[in-house]
Amino acid sequence: MQKSKIKKPTVNRQIAWTHLNSKPGQTLVALLGVTFGVSMYIFMNSFMNGVNQAQDDLAFSTLAHVRIYNDDDKRSYNPAESFFDAGTLLNIRNKKSLQYTDGIKNTSQVMATLEKQPEVTGITPQLNFSVFFRNGSKKINGSISGVEPASENQLFGIGSKVIAGSWNKLDVQKSGIILGKLLAEKLNVGLNDNVNVLNSDGVSKNYTVVGIVETSVKEIDKSRAYLNIATARQFQGKNFDYSSDIQVNLRDRDQTAELVSLLKSAIPYQVESWQTANQQLLAASQLRSIIAVAVSLTILLVAGFGIYNIMNMTINEKIREIAILKAMGFSGGDILGIFLAQAAVIGVVGAITGVLLGLGISTTVNLVPFKIAGLTTLPISYIPSDFISAIVFGIATTLFAGYLPARKASKIDPVVIIRG
DSSP states (O other), X not given: OHHHHHHHHHHHHHHHHHHHHXXXXXXXXXXXXXXXXXXXXXXXXXXXXXXXXHHHHHHTTTOOSEEXXXXXXXXOOOSEEOOSOTTSOOEEOOGGGOSOSBSBSOHHHHHHHHHTOTTEEEEEEEEEEEEEEEETTXXXXXXXXXXXXXXXXXXXXXXXXXXXXXXXXXXXXXXXXXXXXXXXXHHTOXXXXXXXXXXXXXXXXXXXXXXXXXXXXXXXXXXEEEEEHXXXXXXXXXXXXXXXXXXXXXXXXXXXXXXXXXXXXXXXXXXXXXXXXXXXHHHHHHHHHHHHHHHHHHHHHHHHHHHHHHHHHHHHHTHHHHHHHHHTTOOHHHHHHHHHHHHHHHHHHHHHHHHHHHHHHHHHHTTSEEEETTEEEOOOOOOHHXXXXXXXXXXXXXXXXXXXXXXXXXXXXXXXHHHO
């Protein structure tokens, strides 16, 4: 009896293998069901990850993780306000006498506070304002963004988007201006041409075009131009430490809540995370991910139903053999193990081939030309956890689909079957 028990697991595996080989067509259909489900899971998630990554790259080419600005209508006014330094005397002022009711007048102090935060990886000040661009009889409404070229390029990589001229010219040529591609086309100007800029105060100045930039964001390319922030301050008549916005990037753009909470209590300006300012971007990304997972899991469930039907058919065809095995001393657990072993083989082989097929499909799709918004091919992005999840879900679905008919087989009464 002891010898028989040692051999029984081997016999069970041989029986399971025989069942798989006796109906190769059915086995192949079950394998293809798992393979297709897992491959689609890999492809759908990789494609959606790529789409989300492409959209994020496009959005964050002009969007910082945290924005600091001054909107006097929205912030509470403290007449006895001490900025940053608790040791200074309080300066009590009438709100009506304040020179700066908008904008940030002490940019360097704010930036010094930000630089002390370990999670901050980049900071850049901006001076943004509306203007009219004029060239001959053409007059176009747009905006100027006064920037520090080096820090602006660090945050947004805008230097790589200059298609003519050089971004660094803003540092060395204070009278230089960089125009969006579509704006330059509408004004009919090119490199080294002059363009006249008129602000809301009626101040008009000429600047030399030292670069043309294409960000792939149409609204920016058709209306925005860039000046050195020192030049922009002079044009607007602001002091050397004035800015309208301070843009901040973090190590992890999804972890902005703690820094925003800290800064709101430390500085008297509005502090806004990208999640708050762009809730539609966050919602769209989450919805796409949910749809991808839902579609992929549905495919796996459909494959599971197919496997259930195949296993059920196999059990009905082998019902007399099962009865004979039980009459020979095989227990219900042995019968359950035999059919679960078949399901496990189908699940493991199908999951592995599905991952390989999904990787192949994704790689092929990634080569398809798709020239829009800065993309050259359809976007694909791989996340290792997706491959692990695909294998786990594929095997789990197959085992569950195989368990139900296997449990039915384990409870067969051999006397009833043999008697007919």
